[in-house]
Amino acid sequence: MSLGMLIKFHREKKELTQEELGRGICSVTHISKIERGITQYSSEITSMISEKLGIHLENEMESLQKYERMLEQWHDSMIMQQVSEMDRLKTEIEKHSLFLIHTIKNKYTLLHARYLLHQGDLARANKLLDKMNNELKELNTYECNLLYHLLGMAKILSGNFKEALEYLLKINERDYYNQEFFHQIAISYLNLQLKVKAYYYSELALEHFRKTSNYKKVIDAETIKLISEGRNELWDFEELVARYHRLIAQCDMINEKTKKAALLSNLAYEYAFRGENKKAADFYKRTLELLEATPRSPVYLNNLIGYIYCSLQNDIADTDLAGLIEKGKQLSKMIEDHSSFMFFQMLNLLEKKEMGAYHEFIEKNIIPMLEKSGKIHQLRTYEKTMYEHYIEVGNHLKALEYANRLIKND
Numbered sequence: 001m002s003l004g005m006l007i008k009f010h011r012e013k014k015e016l017t018q019e020e021l022g023r024g025i026c027s028v029t030h031i032s033k034i035e036r037g038i039t040q041y042s043s044e045i046t047s048m049i050s051e052k053l054g055i056h057l058e059n060e061m062e063s064l065q066k067y068e069r070m071l072e073q074w075h076d077s078m079i080m081q082q083v084s085e086m087d088r089l090k091t092e093i094e095k096h097s098l099f100l101i102h103t104i105k106n107k108y109t110l111l112h113a114r115y116l117l118h119q120g121d122l123a124r125a126n127k128l129l130d131k132m133n134n135e136l137k138e139l140n141t142y143e144c145n146l147l148y149h150l151l152g153m154a155k156i157l158s159g160n161f162k163e164a165l166e167y168l169l170k171i172n173e174r175d176y177y178n179q180e181f182f183h184q185i186a187i188s189y190l191n192l193q194l195k196v197k198a199y200y201y202s203e204l205a206l207e208h209f210r211k212t213s214n215y216k217k218v219i220d221a222e223t224i225k226l227i228s229e230g231r232n233e234l235w236d237f238e239e240l241v242a243r244y245h246r247l248i249a250q251c252d253m254i255n256e257k258t259k260k261a262a263l264l265s266n267l268a269y270e271y272a273f274r275g276e277n278k279k280a281a282d283f284y285k286r287t288l289e290l291l292e293a294t295p296r297s298p299v300y301l302n303n304l305i306g307y308i309y310c311s312l313q314n315d316i317a318d319t320d321l322a323g324l325i326e327k328g329k330q331l332s333k334m335i336e337d338h339s340s341f342m343f344f345q346m347l348n349l350l351e352k353k354e355m356g357a358y359h360e361f362i363e364k365n366i367i368p369m370l371e372k373s374g375k376i377h378q379l380r381t382y383e384k385t386m387y388e389h390y391i392e393v394g395n396h397l398k399a400l401e402y403a404n405r406l407i408k409n410d
Contacts, residue, residue, distance in 0.1 A: 116128070141175045163374075180214075182204040277314040287307075387402035
């Protein structure tokens, strides 16, 4: 940040033209060059400009440099997932008007978007990211990479893993020190069922997190590795469960409830994948209890969908499932999560035992949505559901169509 940019900021804040500022000091042309940082000027001119603006420019420059360091600390606190520190720094940063300086404002806006993503406020974060994407030409190299990283994170939260990868793979790691993005690439590949690539990038992420002593993120990377290794016929399921419980114990040691919720959710999915819906529902329920403070988030909704689905499969009658479905629909609307809303519509049909409409909804809405977003594993689950449905009703032509899809993509 140049001294000239700071002069421009305070001039505009005082609603002075370049001519008014330069009057009695120097020409308009010279003021313009000073603000753009393309000319030399004496300490006498600096003093005269300071006096006219009613500030001490050297002190202001020191404040600005301190402010820029504070922005870096804010970003680091988000990377390290230090919740109280990121809240404290946000409050401190927004006390000052310096974030309105154009070259600072871009970075502040991007970091504010990341803060909102951390809070689960996907709708507001997306608005900021869309704005920055439209102003891409105004961003420096680092800010462009940061934008691609955040767009990838946002797409992951919305369940669109193909688009997430498109953004994340644009990042030039030589110009972007935060190799945390390897972790988001691993998540995307994992959800696209590209497990070898997911494992590779989770290893890169794990190495980075260990080097930077980011122990919370180490758990995340270990979790991706665990999922990448699991869900195959060669895997010892009891060993898989034991490894999950070891990671859950680590979360308890550092009082990390969010990561514990993620692990419980993954374990629930592993049980559901094996058809053990009662155990799956129990783990989803434990997950929801940990997430109850942030119900307006895609993560909460995904686990609510899992709990309701497994409960319906197991005929668990001790819960008002119809009420939970309605709650899910309302929360989906609030955060503009179209994908989750469609799943709750599907569950509504299943809960009412309207099986014809249920299967039709899966075929016409759920499967195309999963194909578009790249949620391959979920897609295979619902293709299998449709295959079994058509076998049951005796429509062998349609059953063969789904059998071919499953074989083709196996």
